[in-house]
Amino acid sequence: xxxxxxxxxxxxxxxxxxxxxxxxxxxxxxxxxxxxxxxxxxxxxxxxxxxxxxxxxxxxxxxxxxxxxxxxxxxxxxxxxxxxxxxxxxxxxxxxxxxxxxxxxxxxxxxxxxxxxxxxxxxxxxxxxxxxxxxxxxxxxxxxxxxxxxxxxxxxxxxxxxxxxxxxxxxxxxxxxxxxxxxxxxxxxxxxxxxxxxxxxxxxxxxxxxxxxxxxxxxxxxxxxxxxxxxxxxxxxxxxxxxxxxxxxxxxxxxxxxxxxxxxxxxxxxxxxxxxxxxxxxxxxxxxxxxxxxxxxxxxxxxxxxxxxxxxxxxxxxxxxxxxxxxxxxxxxxxxxxxxxxxxxxxxxxxxxxxxxxxxxxxxxxxxxxxxxxxxxxxxxxxxxxxxxxxxxxxxxxxxxxxxxxxxxxxxxxxxxxxxxxxxxxxxxxxxxxxxxxxxxxxxxxxxxxxxxxxxxxxxxxxxxxxxxxxxxxxxxxxxxxxxxxxxxxxxxxxxxxxxxxxxxxxxxxxxxxxxxxxxxxxxxxxxxxxxxxxxxxxxxxxxxxxxxxxxxxxxxxxxxxxxxxxxxxxxxxxxxxxxxxxxxxxxxxxxxxxxxxxxxxxxxxxxxxxxxxx
Numbered sequence: 001x002x003x004x005x006x007x008x009x010x011x012x013x014x015x016x017x018x019x020x021x022x023x024x025x026x027x028x029x030x031x032x033x034x035x036x037x038x039x040x041x042x043x044x045x046x047x048x049x050x051x052x053x054x055x056x057x058x059x060x061x062x063x064x065x066x067x068x069x070x071x072x073x074x075x076x077x078x079x080x081x082x083x084x085x086x087x088x089x090x091x092x093x094x095x096x097x098x099x100x101x102x103x104x105x106x107x108x109x110x111x112x113x114x115x116x117x118x119x120x121x122x123x124x125x126x127x128x129x130x131x132x133x134x135x136x137x138x139x140x141x142x143x144x145x146x147x148x149x150x151x152x153x154x155x156x157x158x159x160x161x162x163x164x165x166x167x168x169x170x171x172x173x174x175x176x177x178x179x180x181x182x183x184x185x186x187x188x189x190x191x192x193x194x195x196x197x198x199x200x201x202x203x204x205x206x207x208x209x210x211x212x213x214x215x216x217x218x219x220x221x222x223x224x225x226x227x228x229x230x231x232x233x234x235x236x237x238x239x240x241x242x243x244x245x246x247x248x249x250x251x252x253x254x255x256x257x258x259x260x261x262x263x264x265x266x267x268x269x270x271x272x273x274x275x276x277x278x279x280x281x282x283x284x285x286x287x288x289x290x291x292x293x294x295x296x297x298x299x300x301x302x303x304x305x306x307x308x309x310x311x312x313x314x315x316x317x318x319x320x321x322x323x324x325x326x327x328x329x330x331x332x333x334x335x336x337x338x339x340x341x342x343x344x345x346x347x348x349x350x351x352x353x354x355x356x357x358x359x360x361x362x363x364x365x366x367x368x369x370x371x372x373x374x375x376x377x378x379x380x381x382x383x384x385x386x387x388x389x390x391x392x393x394x395x396x397x398x399x400x401x402x403x404x405x406x407x408x409x410x411x412x413x414x415x416x417x418x419x420x421x422x423x424x425x426x427x428x429x430x431x432x433x434x435x436x437x438x439x440x441x442x443x444x445x446x447x448x449x450x451x452x453x454x455x456x457x458x459x460x461x462x463x464x465x466x467x468x469x470x471x472x473x474x475x476x477x478x479x480x481x482x483x484x485x486x487x488x489x490x491x492x493x494x495x496x497x498x499x500x501x502x503x504x505x506x507x508x509x510x511x512x513x514x515x516x517x518x519x520x521x522x523x524x525x526x527x528x529x530x531x532x533x534x535x536x537x538x539x540x541x542x543x544x545x546x547x548x549x550x551x552x553x554x555x556x557x558x559x560x561x562x563x564x565x566x567x568x569x570x571x572x573x574x575x576x577x578x579x580x581x582x583x584x585x586x587x588x589x590x591x592x593x594x595x596x597x598x599x600x601x602x603x604x605x606x607x608x609x610x611x612x613x614x615x
Contacts (some may be wrong), residue, residue, distance in 0.1 A: 013149055015231035020153035021217060022236050025103075026210030027159055028295045030244045031288045032110040034198060035264030036250040036356040041200040043185045044192065046249035048204035051402075053245055056208040059367065059395035060237050061340070062374050063211065067218045067229040069377065077216030077309065077551035078371040083373035090315050090427055092369045093306050096212070096418040100303035101419075103209070104296045104341035105348075106355040108133050111292035112267035113352075115205035115286050127350035131342050137297050138338035144327045151219075155164040155294055155396045161289045163243045166268065166284065169275040170250055185322070202364075202404035206356055207244050209363045210295075212370060216302065219490030247271070263353050282601040296341075303337035304330060315427030357409040361416025364402035367538045371395040453559040464531055467539055470570055472514065477574065479512035480554055487514050487567050488538040495582035495614045496542045500549045502612070512574055513542045514556040531557050568604035578610045 013021075037045035076096050081089025108130040116122040122129055172181065192200070214233065221228045252260070259270050264421040272284035308330060317319075320333040321527055343577040348354045354475050370393045406413045426435075432478040439445055457469035458559050468476070486499035496513070503511045515535040541556035545551035560566030582597065602611050 003613050011077050012222060013217060013228070014222055015228045015235065016150040016220055017153055018214070018217050018228060018232035019150055019235035019239075020156040021154040021264055022210065022214050022232065023160070024152045024291060025295055025298060026208060026236065026240060027156060027212045027243070028110075028288075028292050029207050029209050030163070030247050031114065031268050032051065032106065032265065032293060032352055033204075033244075034248040035208065035260075035265045036352055037203055037248070038252060038260055038264055038267075039353050040203050041251050042195070044188055044200060045185075045204075045252050047186050047189045048247065049199040049245050049248045051201060052204040052389060052397075053241065054396040055205070055394055055401075056211070056239060056240070058390055059208075060211060060233050060396070062371060062391050062394060063214050063233055064226060064229045066215055066370065066374055067221070068226050069374075070215060071218050071225055074217050074309075075212055076366045076373075077306070078215075078588070079373040079377075079612050080369045083371075083376040087428070088369065090310065091420070091424055092366060092373075093310055093315075094423040094427070095365040095369065096420050097303055097423065098416050099209070099212075099359070099366055100299045100306065100362075101340045101344060102338070102362060103299035103495045104134065104303070104335075104338070104361035105130075105208065106352070107292045107299065108137075108341070109345060109350040110265065111289045111296070113350075114288040114292065114434060117263070117269045118282060121285075127348075128343050128557070131351060132274040134295060134296070134338050134342045134345070137293070137300055138334055140297070141300055141334045141338075142324060142327060142329050142331045144329050152294075155287070155291050159291050160243070160447060161241055162249060162272070162280070162283045162287045163268070165276045165280060166272050167243070167246050169252065169280070170254060170271070173275070174254075178254070182249065185249065185252050198400070200361070201407050202401040202408065203356070205367075205398070205401050206360055207248070208240070208415045209359065210540055211462060212366055213298075213302070215370070216305075218251050229292055235288050237588060299341075300334065302339045304333035307333040307337065310427060319375050324413035354411070357405075357412035358415050360401075360405045361412050362420070364398055364405060365416070365420070367398045368395065368402050372399055396408055430553050432459040439463070449561065457558055459530075464536060464557070466517075467531060467536065467555045468542070470514075470556055470558045470573060473556045473570075474573055476554070480552055482510040482512050482554070482574075483577040484508070484512060484577040484580065485512040485567070485571050485574060485578070486542070487516065487563075488542055489543050489582075490508060490534060490538050492582045492614075493545055495580060498612065498614045499580040500546050500551050502580065503551050504549070507553065510554060511546055511554045512554050512556060512570070512576060513539060513546075513569050514558060515539050516563050517557065517559050517592045518561065518563060518566075563603050564601070567601055570604075571609050572606050577608060578612055580612045580614060584613045 022073060033049075034045055035047060041048055060459055066075070066079055069082070072078075074081075076092035077089045079089075080092035109126060112122055112126045112129045112133065116126060120375075153373055214229065214236075218225065218229075221232075247268060251271055252423055254274060255267065260267070263270055266285075266289060269281055269285050273281035304320075307316050307320050311318055311320040311333075320330060320336070324331040344355070348358075349379070371391065375388070375391055375395055378384070378391065454469075454471065457471065482503060483498050484497060484502050488495065498509055499513070503509075515531070515538055517532060535557060539557065543553040543555050556570065558566050558570060560569070567579060567581075579601070581601070598611075600614060605611060
């Protein structure tokens with residue numbers, strides 16, 4: 001998978017450079033897919049690649065619109081969120097993460113299998129060398145060495161030229177009898193059963209993995225975006241059609257049966273040796289190995305960028321956002337993005353068939369959400385012409401392939417499903433605060449956290465004289481007593497106005513106003529949180545608004561692991577009878593006081609207290 005490369009300015013990625021980045025991803029599949037398919041469907045591998053090519057062309061045409069609809073990138077996460085909601089977007093992120101992990105693992109292993117054809121000493125320890133390669137890539141990313149689109153262009157061009165050289169040289173060398181034998185591999189297609197047809201169809205989609213990477217390039221692509229994306233995808237489609245089906249057919253039709261059974265991991269290198277001798281074989285090995293390791297590195301970059309996006313949305317630990325003090329890179333995210341593929345390689349011992357089966361789960365799941373998401377958006381926009389129905393065919397093909405893989409590859413389904421489900425469950429638990437809530441039910445944890453929060457609040461009130469801590473508010477309660485607490489998360493005059501009206505109606509001269517600062521992560525740790533600029537501003541503006549109505553507002557700043565806990569604790573300690581909060585889709589309040597947060601708050605407040613929600 002690719003992520004938008006850094007350029008010397010915004011949107012400097014031409015269609016040629018965009019083609020190169022995508023081809024460096026999708027073009028690597030030809031180096032290992034023919035061998036994987038041969039082990040599944042035998043000599044019918046070319047037939048199934050040709051069959052899925054129809055779906056590839058239809059799907060590729062949809063990515064032009066996907067890029068248009070997501071100019072800031074995001075791919076499957078953005079499209080699924082727009083079509084089905086934020087949680088489905090997060091699920092898309094989990095599926096594409098599984099895809100990244102397997103891209104990284106299979107590319108690293110395949111790269112060293114190709115190298116082993118010219119360095120036989122590597123052959124006995126390919127999984128070990130693949131793991132060492134992943135460790136090296138992790139170090140490279142932590143240090144901060146970056147890929148560039150121009151390097152992608154060089155590598156994509158080298159790969160395309162060597163692959164076309166193999167195709168052309170073999171086309172010239174084959175005689176009539178050999179051509180007849182080559183086409184004979186398709187003869188068995190008429191006799192296959194329905195089950196065999198579905199299994200082969202589902203497996204062959206692996207040949208087009210990497211197509212979805214175009215969605216991540218949108219923020220860097222030159223305007224007009226539609227034209228750049230269209231030309232890039234036309235280039236990708238043409239070059240893949242020239243290489244993937246033809247090299248698969250030549251591999252199955254030309255290579256001896258002994259080579260196909262013993263060296264299925266490096267078909268194209270063996271084909272290069274037959275076509276042009278040792279020199280061309282060496283060129284194929286060099287371009288294949290470098291492009292595959294380049295793809296593994298791109299997958300690491302793509303994975304940790306997904307982690308950063310999910311951490312920003314609180315689906316992943318905030319620790320992933322931390323930067324290395326020396327290199328300024330998100331080292332925790334990078335280590336996780338590399339560590340999982342490394343464990344996959346060790347667990348599978350570099351078995352390409354197993355890796356291919358595992359790979360299909362995330363790939364087809366992401367394709368399904370992205371393609372189906374676009375269909376949903378088109379339907380909502382009343383775009384129901386021939387383009388819509390062709391797109392629906394592509395989605396149907398992907399769904400069929402995904403279901404087949406789910407049924408026929410239970411081990412891969414178990415791995416991919418467990419990884420995506422556990423990631424999603426963990427993300428929801430983190431996002432909704434279930435983990436924090438459970439941890440802070442432990443008396444020792446709760447006591448230590450509250451002690452540190454108490455110190456932090458006291459220090460903040462000493463530095464920012466316009467705010468007070470919750471403890472200080474309790475101490476001055478006899479002087480400024482009120483039965484109303486208003487919670488703010490930004491500037492919202494209507495919420496404060498409602499609280500002021502209640503205070504006036506109750507015949508009171510004071511009003512409590514609270515801003516809750518949530519600490520990042522699961523624990524308070526050693527962080528010395530200070531009031532955010534937004535918090536100080538919200539409390540200051542609320543105080544001015546209340547003063548204009550003759551009400552003394554007590555601006556309280558507190559720290560907590562959750563909004564609901566902070567507000568309910570303040571309500572209990574101050575003894576108020578009403579809490580006023582805001583819920584608006586047009587302001588920052590909606591992001592903080594989400595409906596779920598309101599429900600949690602309603603469950604926690606004292607029995608005698610009313611919750612007043614201002615929309």
